[in-house]
Amino acid sequence: MMTTELPQVQIYENTACTACGCVCDDIRVTISDNRVIETAHTCEIGKEWFLSQTHTNPAVAAFEGKEVLLETAIARASELLKNAKYPVIYGLSRSTTEGQRAAVHLAEQIRATIDTSAATGHAPSLMALQEVGESTCTLGEVKQRADLIVFWGCDPVTTHPRHLERYCPPRAGRKIITVDVAETPTAKVSDHYFSVSEGNDWQLLTELRALRKQPNWEGASITARHLHKLFHGSRFGIVFFGGGLVKQPFAHRTVEVLLRYTMELNDQRRFYARRLRRMGDVAGADSVLTWQTGFPFGVNFASGSPRYNPGEFTVPEMLARREPDLCLLIGSETIRDFSSAALSHLRNIPTITLDSPGTQSPVPPTIRFHTAVYGIHKQGTAYRMDEVPIPLRKIADSAYPSDYNVLRRILEYLQK
Ligand code: SF4
Numbered sequence: 001m002m003t004t005e006l007p008q009v010q011i012y013e014n015t016a017c018t019a020c021g022c023v024c025d026d027i028r029v030t031i032s033d034n035r036v037i038e039t040a041h042t043c044e045i046g047k048e049w050f051l052s053q054t055h056t057n058p059a060v061a062a063f064e065g066k067e068v069l070l071e072t073a074i075a076r077a078s079e080l081l082k083n084a085k086y087p088v089i090y091g092l093s094r095s096t097t098e099g100q101r102a103a104v105h106l107a108e109q110i111r112a113t114i115d116t117s118a119a120t121g122h123a124p125s126l127m128a129l130q131e132v133g134e135s136t137c138t139l140g141e142v143k144q145r146a147d148l149i150v151f152w153g154c155d156p157v158t159t160h161p162r163h164l165e166r167y168c169p170p171r172a173g174r175k176i177i178t179v180d181v182a183e184t185p186t187a188k189v190s191d192h193y194f195s196v197s198e199g200n201d202w203q204l205l206t207e208l209r210a211l212r213k214q215p216n217w218e219g220a221s222i223t224a225r226h227l228h229k230l231f232h233g234s235r236f237g238i239v240f241f242g243g244g245l246v247k248q249p250f251a252h253r254t255v256e257v258l259l260r261y262t263m264e265l266n267d268q269r270r271f272y273a274r275r276l277r278r279m280g281d282v283a284g285a286d287s288v289l290t291w292q293t294g295f296p297f298g299v300n301f302a303s304g305s306p307r308y309n310p311g312e313f314t315v316p317e318m319l320a321r322r323e324p325d326l327c328l329l330i331g332s333e334t335i336r337d338f339s340s341a342a343l344s345h346l347r348n349i350p351t352i353t354l355d356s357p358g359t360q361s362p363v364p365p366t367i368r369f370h371t372a373v374y375g376i377h378k379q380g381t382a383y384r385m386d387e388v389p390i391p392l393r394k395i396a397d398s399a400y401p402s403d404y405n406v407l408r409r410i411l412e413y414l415q416k
Helices: 045-056 070-083 096-111 124-133 138-144 161-165 185-189 200-212 222-232 251-267 280-294 313-320 342-350 403-415
Strands: 009-015 027-032 035-040 061-063 087-091 115-116 148-152 177-179 193-194 234-241 268-275 326-330 351-355 367-370 381-385 389-392
Touching: 035 045, 061 070, 070 096, 070 326, 070 351, 070 367, 087 096, 096 115, 096 280, 096 326, 096 351, 096 381, 096 403, 115 280, 115 313, 138 161, 138 234, 148 185, 161 185, 177 185, 177 222, 193 222, 200 222, 200 251, 234 251, 251 268, 251 326, 280 381, 313 342, 351 403
Parallel strands: 087 115, 087 326, 148 177, 148 234, 177 193, 234 268, 326 351, 351 367
Antiparallel strands: 009 027, 027 035, 061 367, 381 389
């Protein structure tokens, strides 16, 4: 009689999800035959992310769409990088500290420009905090202590579905308010929703700063007065802000006013402003670039030492100006926000992509590496949106190398 051996099922508790900047680390993952077959405590985005990482099995490397050996792809990628006159390295928010460090090392070696997906996200916030600084707190402190939580220009119910459940659960005396141009799903579950006209955030924040100095100022709008009352009635407040605030003209000035205002509010209470980060480890990419080069994004090594200038050395703008002659993408889904001019140039130059197996690159690359997924196939460290490092565990085997391995091998090839 024939017997069929059933594949072994393993259950891993407290696994981290890096599909968004919340990096929830309480996920239960069921693995069978090295594939994720079930998840618990995930939102829909997280569940889809886990399942998509292990349900395809493409070749480790391909050159112009044809499968090649890893060694061949490493050699060809290294030659392309060596011969490029103005190469750029972009992405990093789907990597980990290990891969990001290797990418910075490679950029320095080949005198490239290195940039992160913050360039199409919170770059204005990073520029603002370089000017005025920021007062920070962890999401754990928010959960335990905040009595006023403000979502300004962001919609976590849609983009970070477990953010409210994990870090802002209902509590006696806690108020949640939303300030946005539209009544978003987050606004609908908030205690108060304040409408702000498109592009008027700077004006509203400036009114709030004025009201803090002169509470009886009669020129303030009704919205500013209501917000002033709520902000000043709190003992621990936090403003989470996102794309609505940073994707408008002169956004760095708007964020600057927000950061100044929240710092000023600390005279009589604790008050913070924190960025709601999109991708799993974009906060890690900022951190690694900063400790390695002194700057968080848009760093150019052409002269041999790091130079920073947003606009001049940010990859989406460089591509739109048709400057780079080669692009290495570490996590190519991060280019979806690029302008059509940038994408069009990307299609005309050699591209090398390092992607997890489930990723569909928006641009067909010259050389494609499929790399193991941190937190599933490899261990590593990712930074949550509040810059708290979260360890990622290996829960399944994989024949794919990590992006760190690929970048190290390219570096070794170039140093021969
Ligand atoms: Fe994953 Fe974000 Fe959903 Fe948490 S909220 S499970 S990190 S996608």
